[in-house]
Amino acid sequence: MFDSLSARFTSAFSSLRSRGKISAADLDSTYAEIKQALLESDVALEVVEAFIAEVSEKSNQALSTIQSGSNQANAIFDVVNSSLVEILGGAARRVRFSKNPPTVIMLAGLQGAGKTTLAGKLAKFYADQGNTPLLVAADLQRPNAVTQLQVVGESINVPVFAPEPGNGVGDPVKTAKAGVEFAKSKQYNMVIVDTAGRLGIDADLMKEASDIRDAVKPDEILFVVDAMIGQDAVRTSQAFLNGVGFDGVVLTKLDGDARGGAALSIASLTKRPIMFASTGEKLSDFDIFYPERMASRILGMGDVATLAEQAKKAFDSDKSAKLEAKFASGEDFTLEDFLDQLSAMSKMGSMSKLMGMLPGGGQMKQLTKGANFDESEIVRTKAIIQSMTPRERQEPKVLNGSRRARIALGAGLKVSDVNNLVDRFSAAQKMMRQIRNGGVPAGMAGMGMPAMAPKPANIPPKKKSKSGNPAKRALEESQ
Amino acid sequence: MGLFSKFIAKIKGENSFTPADWQELESELLASDIGPTLTRSLLESARRVKSENAQEALKQTLTSHLSTQSRASIANPDGMTVVMVVGVNGTGKTTSVAKLASRIKNSGSSVVVAAGDTFRAAAVEQLQTWGTRINVTVVSGKPNGDPASVAFDAAKRAAQSQAQFLIIDTAGRLHNKSDLMDELEKVKRVVEKISPVNEVLLTIDATTGQNGMAQAKLFSESVNVTGIILTKLDGSARGGIALAIENELNIPIKWIGTGESESDFSAFDAGEYIEGLLT
Structure with missing residues (x-):
């Protein structure tokens, strides 16, 4: 729509x-x-x-x-x-570090905005830069929020201060204060306080949040907000601004397909900068906020940078590097490698979805509506390869008639489908040998697929001559 | 006060609604998240309303935008009723599962809950804490295990113990992630080897904006959503996107969540809701 x-x-x-x-x-x-x-x-x-x-x-x-x-x-x-x-x-900036450590960051937001996950992401982000963060479990309300933070902390090797069991037991104000004291005594240079989700209209809980604030005197209060939020962003951000105050905004779940116009409302009404973006299920899916990307997204202009990132994520860099080395050393590309690439491709999402991310992809999608991409072709190809034994995947030449019949049965397809794949694969393999002998760079490996994870820096939007923005480019090109 | 109460009062009384009034109505409709398209259509209908029967006419208009599907829970007449709860991250699936289970239990039926969110840290524990609190059996598997196998085991155990209801909690997933949607389809498929899934409830967070439509659409395509649980209606958000979903996709809102306790949960009453908009 x-x-x-x-x-x-x-x-x-x-x-x-x-x-x-x-x-x-x-x-x-x-x-x-x-x-x-x-x-x-x-x-x-x-x-x-x-x-x-x-x-x-x-x-x-x-x-x-x-x-x-x-x-x-x-x-x-x-x-x-x-x-x-x-x-x-306009006012983008980084976290202000306190002159007298620890730097205290307090998170606040509605239920389900993603605070606990974000606490982990933020801790990892700063730990990776050489800081020593401590996570403080002050959401004592939601069942097992404390356990969740402990699991998160463990997975990123960041200690969690959690003296109270939670589930409605314990005083979040005291816990938060004790957490900061603990960090001081143990010389952590950063404290991230996770708090319970609360509604803007819940006066008691807003009071609790401001009590936590007064107890820990945070250097930064970050308002955590779901990118999918609608018009309520206005009331809620205002309520948090008045109730507890915040210095910056974090947008979560930006890996969804919401346009995220609420970001504009919040930034424009509260005059607080959006500082970070959270973009995935893994704790490393977190970055500083890029206003240009968000502008393109709100206007529905395609998002090449995000596409590139998704590709990078989907195509495991270890595997890509191995494949590249393999190709360079003269080893053959096998069906196993092909399967890896197909799986990575389907991880990135459907073809039509990917097209939507390309500049002008919206229109392209309209144009190709009749000529549907056959997504199931990938599934069928995967099924065939998955029905092969490891040896068959490594050495397709052992595939005799009876093996092919077994594979077809296993994949629920016809023998001719298996033949077809094997033929196409051998042709591709042969072509790649030729390319290699001709000395074409190894980056071509992968049957024409975007295997080598383009880095965002290599993606064209910075080019002077053509804009990455479809409307703008259409304008330029038509002149 | 309902969205249309001022309009009705003015139309009935002086039979005048000034341009400023129209603007205010438009901005209130938009602020409820029903979206610009439905807002325009409702405003057009309102412009045609005559003073004599304003209330009745608006009621009809509003009703015509709601889903025509039944809001009653779908039960399995001969055996165990299986309910799956799905939705994007943070919309309140686990809490809704607990509330629904508590409600079924209080009505005197036996219910088993499957902790199918094996992904989010401590989601299983969250459901188990609820299970103890409301005294309902929770079947769980290993963390990061295969959710389909947890659901399958739960279905098997529930069927063996002759439970009347099985409610399956699932991990939150964004509807645009095709691998995660495939996983969800697999959960449903595997459970159906034991017993048909009778109801698939989608949690929609009342604060959600226009993206809720894409959520409903893609979850429906994947697992055929039979009803919506509109959660977090106790806040300042009005949840208008659920109405836009009813209008466009004909999926009925079945339940509403209004708080963190198991009793903050009730069946959605469309008549009462529309009455609330008008008076």
Whole structure:
């Protein structure tokens, strides 16, 4: 239902471009499209309206000096994009370390926002940079939140201060205070206090949060918020700001497909910077926040950087390196390697989903609707390889008629399907030998698949000539 | 006060609703998370309402946007009823499973709960703590074990002990992760070797914005969702996305969660809900 968002946005601009000079009515209909797009991305109405007002004022200034329609369209697009980036990242900064350690970070947020997981991610992030964090289990409310934090701490080798069993037993204020004292005495340089989830309208629990704050005097209070949150982001962030106060925002579950417009609402209404983004189930899936990426995401402009990251994650770097070494040393690429790559590919998600992440992918998806990608082909191919013995996977030449019949039976397919795969595989293998003898770089290994995990730095958005932004690029290319 | 109460009062009284009033209504509708499309459609309907029967007409309009499916729980007439609870991370699955189990137990039926969230740290313990609290048997497997095998074992044990209900908790997963959705399908498939899954309940967090629609759509495609549990309605969020889901996907809201205790859980009453919007 949101697929058409970027298409709509692009078309709004291309209709602008086709005019010799842009009229006030053209502008109004463009702003109406932007408004709709932002509302569908969960940006709060008041923020949308203020945003449109700001954009139109800035555009008017910019437009007065530009004549041709296409340049005007470009100018407006730049204003929209840069205004978004400005609101989202205007005040971006890192955690302020205390002059007198430990640096105390307190987490606050609604139930289910992901505080406990985030506490672990934050601890790992700073531990990896050479700090010595201590996790403090002050969520004594949710059943087994304490145990969860202990398991998390153990998995990343970060100690957890948990004197109380939780499940409604124990005083979170005392626990938090004792945790900081403990960290001081043991010379940890950072304390991360996990607190119970609470509702903005629950006065008692907000009071408890501010009591914890007063007891531990945090250097940073981070408001943890789910990227999928809707219009309630306004009320809730305001309630937390008034009730306990916060210095920065962390967006969680950004690996979902929510546009995350709430981020814009929160940043714009509370004037607090979004500092971190949490992007996956693993404790290493955590990064500092990139306003440009978020702006593209809210506008539905595709997200090449995230795609690259997903590829990097899916394609195990150890395996990739081994494969590359194997290829360079002259060993053959086997069906086993092929299976690894297929599994990695399906881990990245469906083809149509991946396409949605490419710039202009939204429209591409529309175009290819009839010509569906056959996702099940990958499943079938995997089934065939998985029905082979390890030896067969290593040496496909042993595959005689009876072996092929057994494999077909095991995979629930026809012998001709098995033949087909083996033939295609041998052809590919042969081709790769030729490539190797011809001295083509080893990065090509993998039957044309993105095996070698492109690093985000190698991905084009920084190129001067072409924008990574589909609407903008469409504009550039059509000039 | 309901979203439409001011509108009805004004239309009935002076039969006037100023542009500023319309704007206020629009912003309140949007603020409830029903989304821009449904907001526009409701506003158009409201513009056609006549003063004589404003309340009745709006009631009809609102009802027409709700799901036509029954809100009653689906039970297995001959044997064990199997309920699966699914949803994205942090929407309140485990708590909802406990609440539902407690409710079934209090109504006098026997119930077994399967701790199928083998992924999140301490999720099994969380459910076991609930199990002790509400006195319900919780079947669990190894941490990071195969959730399908936990569910299968639980189904087997529940069937052997002739339990009337089996509720399966599952790990939170984002609907756009195809490997995790495959895993969920497998859980359902494997359980169905023992007994059909009668009901699949999707937890939707009331604070969720427009992404809730994608959640409902993809979970439905994967495991055929039969109803929604709208959780965390005790906060300031109004949960309008669940109505948008009813309207677009025809999946009924069956339960609502309104707090952290097992009794903060009730069946969704559509009539009462609409009445609440109007008065």
